[in-house]
Amino acid sequence: MKLQNTFDIAIVGGGIIGLSTAWRLSQRGFLVAVVDSGPMAGEASMAAAGMLAPGGEAHGDVPWARHTVEARRMYPDFVAELKGASGLEIDFRECGALDVASNDAVWADLESRRAAQEPLGIQAREIGEAEGRELAPLLRPGSFRALFYSDDAIVDPCQVNAALENVLRQAGAALVTRERVTAIAVDGDGYTLRTGGAAGDNILLRAGTVVLAAGAWSSQIALPERTASLGPAPRRALPVRGHLVECRRTPGMLRPIVRENHLYVFQRGGGETLTGSNEERVGFDRNPSPAAVEEILDRTDRLLPGLFAPREANSAWVGFRPGIEGEGPELRRLPEERIWLAYGHYRNGILLAPHTAAYLAGEIAG
Template sequence: MGQQSDVIVIGAGIIGATIAWRLAREGLSVRMLDAAEMASEASRAGAGMLAPGGEVERVDQAARFLIESLRLYPGYIAALREESGVMIDFRMSGAVELAIGDREIHALEELAAIRAGVGIASEPLDAAALRREVPLLHEPAAAARFYPGDAQVDPVDVAAALRVACSRRGVVIEEYAAAHAVDATSQGVTVRTAGGTRTAAMAVLAAGAWSSSVAVTAAGVPLPLPEAYPVRGHLIGYDLSPGSLGPIVRHGSTYILQRRTGFTLGGTTMERTGFDRGPDPAAIADIRRRCGALMPCLAGAQPLRAWTGFRPGADGGLHLEQAGGSALWLAYGHLRNGILLAPATAEHLCAAMLSASSGRL
């Protein structure tokens, strides 16, 4: 039998690691397990857009959760920087959303009105203002809006900071230690890996698209959980002059953003192809075409690299809940917004866990 912990977190991506760090800051002993290297899947592949202005299409609780998490982000990054000493490329860069053609213009304005209803500000840009914001842009955009509150972060930096911050808080990080099975009761959990058994008062299942690969039982009886599944996305990266692109640029399913180093990302696709990593040459060619149509400097340019990642989808959407009244908690189904939702996920889930375990830890 492995060493007892207060909490075992299954999955060491940005979601799982933020939860582990948050719980450790509350004084709990935490063990974090991952099937591979920490933050090596969706967290490493993601573009890092923190952009409710590009996501919200209706006024609902999901929209408010996105906005809340963005509000938490500056403090989250500041605390990570302070505890880890790692520099994090985080910027309130804003985003420019483009429309080409009458139908797109109508949709642009309609979505801006919906987003304003939940406090997401935007402003129209005329041709001169658009050229000032994005000098690299091709001319034919018929209309544009600027979302000043949208932001971006390099998830590789966040993951590096979380590794250091978790370690300094005493989190035990076990890599290449896939959790195969969890048995949960109201009193505790047992987690089985190839290397042995771990026990804890509570556990969090935060394995992203792989969450359903863990067999979960409650006192030996199979416990049905919402199915998790991968949604593949392609990205490409170019080398441009640092500072040549300020805000995120969006048009339909296409986006372009730039790291401080000048590395410029373009995406994306949304594909239900299972765990086929690809990449698909046709998808890459399509993203290159779309990015080149927006920015002439990218037309015909050869990307430095292309890659794929698996967004964590789940039946029923995002799950932040206790599993069947047991000591197992769920934190998966973030789909396109795992990096954005990390701080709010950790705040809400950890508060619920601490409340439920009051007097037992």
């Protein structure tokens, strides 16, 4: 395909990071194109659980952890604005999260995480067993200690993505699907997006500014060679595979997110009940591992007995978190270029999207 169009801004990758950034940029009057190698938001942003949970994720006072807290604060307005502009529903629930510890070692981890979160202003309180069971009546019998994070929340990421697509179409943005970008090449005072072969033989479109937001695939796209000697090399993106398992239960059976030792279980407003998730560095293998699914279900059964029975009725899928070398996303401008890197949101891209989008739109416009 040869598109002759020229855009102010081209975004490579139509996951939640690319789409939300495109929305904020188009609101500022830019003519934006988003290009994806598949359908829009068909990868991590579709596979994700959608927990908005600085309480479960932040382990210390580092910039990206601060950004998760800011992003969580932005979410109610982000969702309200997106619902209003698109006319579409978005299941967003400020339900809190219960972190359960059934032994001293897990409790010690929770205590040290809580201490590390204090400078970030993340609120957690210890609750007794009676209150824990009131919040999550399905919890297994036996004693436990627990922390309650009242600010952790859930959103349905597929509904956010659908709403973003909708508002972008309304705004006249070009949403180009099934075009795999292989290179971003210098072209006069702007850039062309190239497709086809490693050399990028075909010109797809031209833009004055490019945002690279291709998630776990971002390092596969060639950048202009002249940038190589200027500043630090872009950090390498890498896929970190995760499994989720879903069943349908009566809505309201599970109110807060329930977590134990990296396992989480929660329910959406419509009754979809999810449990996950593991982390595997196995490349882009799309086949769910039966052993991983069984392990998640075994652990879930120990936490919330019977919730996912019978096992045959559940569905499972995998997704590729955009992992990154080092900590926190690669979110910066390449020196002396109008190319922004926006990948590596790892476990928190759904949460961070409003913050990343606002930050990039401000930087690019400014």
